[in-house]
Amino acid sequence: MSMPKEEGLDHSLAFLKEGYEFILHRRKSFQSNVFETTLLGKKAICLGGKEGAALFYDPDKFIRGGAAPNRLVKTLFGEGGVQTLDGEQHRNRKAMFMSIMTKTHLQQLDKLLESEWEKTSEQWEKIDQLTLYEESQKILMKVACDWAGVPLDDANKRTEQMRCLFESPAAVGPAHWKGRTSRSKAEDWIAGLVEQVRNGNLHATKEGALRVFSEHRDSDGKLLPVRVVAVEVLNILRPIVAISIYIAFAALALHQFPGERERLKKGDGSIRRFVQEVRRFYPFFPATMAKVKQDFEWEGYQFKEGTLTLLDLYGNNHDPHLWEQPDLFRPDRFLDWKESPFDFIPQGGGDFDMGHRCAGEWVTIQVMEVSVDFLVNRLQYNVSEQDYSYSHSSMPSMPKSQMILSDVQKTSN
Numbered sequence: 001m002s003m004p005k006e007e008g009l010d011h012s013l014a015f016l017k018e019g020y021e022f023i024l025h026r027r028k029s030f031q032s033n034v035f036e037t038t039l040l041g042k043k044a045i046c047l048g049g050k051e052g053a054a055l056f057y058d059p060d061k062f063i064r065g066g067a068a069p070n071r072l073v074k075t076l077f078g079e080g081g082v083q084t085l086d087g088e089q090h091r092n093r094k095a096m097f098m099s100i101m102t103k104t105h106l107q108q109l110d111k112l113l114e115s116e117w118e119k120t121s122e123q124w125e126k127i128d129q130l131t132l133y134e135e136s137q138k139i140l141m142k143v144a145c146d147w148a149g150v151p152l153d154d155a156n157k158r159t160e161q162m163r164c165l166f167e168s169p170a171a172v173g174p175a176h177w178k179g180r181t182s183r184s185k186a187e188d189w190i191a192g193l194v195e196q197v198r199n200g201n202l203h204a205t206k207e208g209a210l211r212v213f214s215e216h217r218d219s220d221g222k223l224l225p226v227r228v229v230a231v232e233v234l235n236i237l238r239p240i241v242a243i244s245i246y247i248a249f250a251a252l253a254l255h256q257f258p259g260e261r262e263r264l265k266k267g268d269g270s271i272r273r274f275v276q277e278v279r280r281f282y283p284f285f286p287a288t289m290a291k292v293k294q295d296f297e298w299e300g301y302q303f304k305e306g307t308l309t310l311l312d313l314y315g316n317n318h319d320p321h322l323w324e325q326p327d328l329f330r331p332d333r334f335l336d337w338k339e340s341p342f343d344f345i346p347q348g349g350g351d352f353d354m355g356h357r358c359a360g361e362w363v364t365i366q367v368m369e370v371s372v373d374f375l376v377n378r379l380q381y382n383v384s385e386q387d388y389s390y391s392h393s394s395m396p397s398m399p400k401s402q403m404i405l406s407d408v409q410k411t412s413n
């Protein structure tokens, strides 16, 4: 049987224009969770729905090596990182990441974050207004470094480097190249620290990523190359700083859905459900990608070895077959969510240990919970008139004015 296929030579421009909704639009018009298209001159298969996601996360069917475009590897991921590994190498590296996600270590992160929110918001009382996206990045960078055992030499410079890593993958021209330069500078910085940990000149905390990753041994019993450790430590620091995007979206939701804010304040609503709905509702990553490992057939369709395959992350979170009225912001939908690993997938799906699901999903939820609690219960502020719109095509997307807050006052605990 032949797969539903988009006519035309290449659809890369449509992908750029329709952005997050590119795959879902076509899934709806083909009435199919699988279709074929052409991106950057190459055949690509798009998958969606729960079954499509379950297929995508079958390691016997898909591999990651060689799937990610170079511009992503050179900015967001870094070379030799966990995202690009398969099989035993991936299992070993992923276990290294998950080993720092223990309950006690995550509780430490909570404490660091609460204390940094406290300190920083005191400073906010002294200024007229601030941009939440930018300010929360400074908080997150400090917390991420403390948590990872990384001594932060120049907070502003390093925070800016982290931001460039996640703002630049889809950018064109100088903004993209700034991302590449930021990567090499940030890797140089962390690589220097890894060497100091290894030769005993830096006593990084025992549970932090810097020490754990520097001492980690791969499946052959060897220490990882210094540059790879740097890439993996940045795989902790960078995405923690990127949670600033979700914090800006959470502040937008609190502003645009004041009823939900009231419920949180009164204790009627749940911060967890609010945070989950922010992650479901707002755009972050449109899709993730892999390559067909070897020829196979699924639902009568042929998948040929080496074919690029995209999984519709944003689309599954907005799929009307999976969510009632998906375009409404309604945190209480999570009251009766059945917790499938394949429907709610803003940070990937499937299994944490065996698959490529985001290693930092618990960190993200926790950081957002602490931050939303602070915004609702510990601060009073005005939201100035500004551009609240956000794009469905630029990546990453965020509220255009990045959430400008004014007259911030702390309330008593």
Ligand code: HEM
Pocket (backbone or CB within 6 Å): 082, 083, 084, 094, 097, 235, 236, 237, 239, 240, 242, 243, 246, 284, 285, 288, 289, 313, 346, 347, 348, 349, 355, 356, 357, 358, 359, 360, 361, 363, 364
């Ligand atoms: C800011 C919010 C975040 C979003 C939207 C996000 C999203 C994602 C997505 C979509 C993937 C790929 C899943 C796949 O390809 O199947 C991923 C992987 C990953 N994420 Fe996150 N993430 C976030 C935060 C974090 C945090 C805070 C950390 C670390 C503390 C982290 C560490 C990782 C790592 C190490 C991987 C690679 C996992 C693997 O390949 O096995 N992420 N994330």
